[in-house]
Amino acid sequence: QVIYLNGEYVSKENAKISVFDHGFLYGDGIFEGIRIYNGNIFKCKEHLDRLYDSAKSIMLDIPLSYTEMEQALIETIRRNEFRDGYIRLVVSRGPGNLGLDPTRCPKAWVIIIVEQLAIYSEEAYRDGLVSVSVVQRRNIPDALNPKIKSLNYLNNILVKIQANLAGVGEAIMLNAQGYVAEGSSDNIFIIKKGVVYTPPCYIGALEGITRAAIMELCDKLGYKLKEEPFTLHDVYVADEVFFTGTAAEVIAVREVDGRQIGAGKAGTITTHLLEEFRKIVDVDGVK
Ligand code: PLP
Numbered sequence: 001q002v003i004y005l006n007g008e009y010v011s012k013e014n015a016k017i018s019v020f021d022h023g024f025l026y027g028d029g030i031f032e033g034i035r036i037y038n039g040n041i042f043k044c045k046e047h048l049d050r051l052y053d054s055a056k057s058i059m060l061d062i063p064l065s066y067t068e069m070e071q072a073l074i075e076t077i078r079r080n081e082f083r084d085g086y087i088r089l090v091v092s093r094g095p096g097n098l099g100l101d102p103t104r105c106p107k108a109w110v111i112i113i114v115e116q117l118a119i120y121s122e123e124a125y126r127d128g129l130v131s132v133s134v135v136q137r138r139n140i141p142d143a144l145n146p147k148i149k150s151l152n153y154l155n156n157i158l159v160k161i162q163a164n165l166a167g168v169g170e171a172i173m174l175n176a177q178g179y180v181a182e183g184s185s186d187n188i189f190i191i192k193k194g195v196v197y198t199p200p201c202y203i204g205a206l207e208g209i210t211r212a213a214i215m216e217l218c219d220k221l222g223y224k225l226k227e228e229p230f231t232l233h234d235v236y237v238a239d240e241v242f243f244t245g246t247a248a249e250v251i252a253v254r255e256v257d258g259r260q261i262g263a264g265k266a267g268t269i270t271t272h273l274l275e276e277f278r279k280i281v282d283v284d285g286v287k
Pocket of ligand 1: 033156182183184185186187205206207208209210211244245246247
């Protein structure tokens with residue numbers, strides 16, 4: 001496995017960062033999770049746009065231009081000889097001193113890791129996941145804006161711990177007002193009477209790239225879509241529920257907090273959206 005580390009291609013064993021790195025000390029940095037399908041970087045532009053927007057928002061200077069970053073991604077994939085997999089792109093504030101002042105960090109560090117992906121089984125896509133809601137609340141825009149894909153994932157990790165304790169694959173996070181926000185690392189959709197709903201991002205959700213792709217597909221396939229706040233009650237009584245994410249793609253939910261969703265398996269619209277999503281993944285990317 002070859003890892004891109006600040007302009008160099010190094011082995012996994014030699015890919016090391018400083019203990020003074022502010023990404024490590026403070027979670028001061030940003031990241032992207034990107035898919036490679038059939039040798040293509042899926043939605044490369046969208047991921048890089050989100051990365052550079054996150055960087056601007058936290059005043060982080062990425063030491064590579066947009067084109068250089070794209071080239072670094074392509075070269076890392078080439079050196080790993082991957083056709084399908086997952087890219088983790090991390091930009092940390094870089095090494096500084098022990099104080100949290102980012103101006104003490106002269107140069108941001110760029111790390112690109114390419115790996116195989118352990119995704120859900122085909123059975124899970126057909127049968128749907130069991131999910132639970134958790135007590136952790138998603139931060140809302142006047143705190144750390146959820147549009148920033150920062151290295152501060154402790155809240156999401158607490159959600160994942162709750163999911164593990166409940167023995168489920170993904171959990172549902174609400175915002176401070178009790179509206180459904182998203183999962184630990186996925187956006188959420190529900191379907192009621194043929195209408196597809198997803199929370200607007202101001203509720204407290206990442207502007208997911210898979211979410212956007214599904215919204216586009218709904219439009220193309222003629223499903224009515226509403227970006228509207230909803231509550232757990234709406235989830236419990238929905239005909240279909242599914243999560244979307246770079247790793248998860250489109251995964252149905254068959255049960256939430258002990259309530260069966262619809263017929264208790266992946267619903268027809270969810271299945272249709274997953275099928276159509278899989279048709280676009282290897283054509284809609286950068287070679
Ligand atoms: N929400 C959170 C908190 C995430 O970390 C992710 C994964 O990146 C998502 C949603 C899904 O976003 P995307 O479809 O861009 O992977």
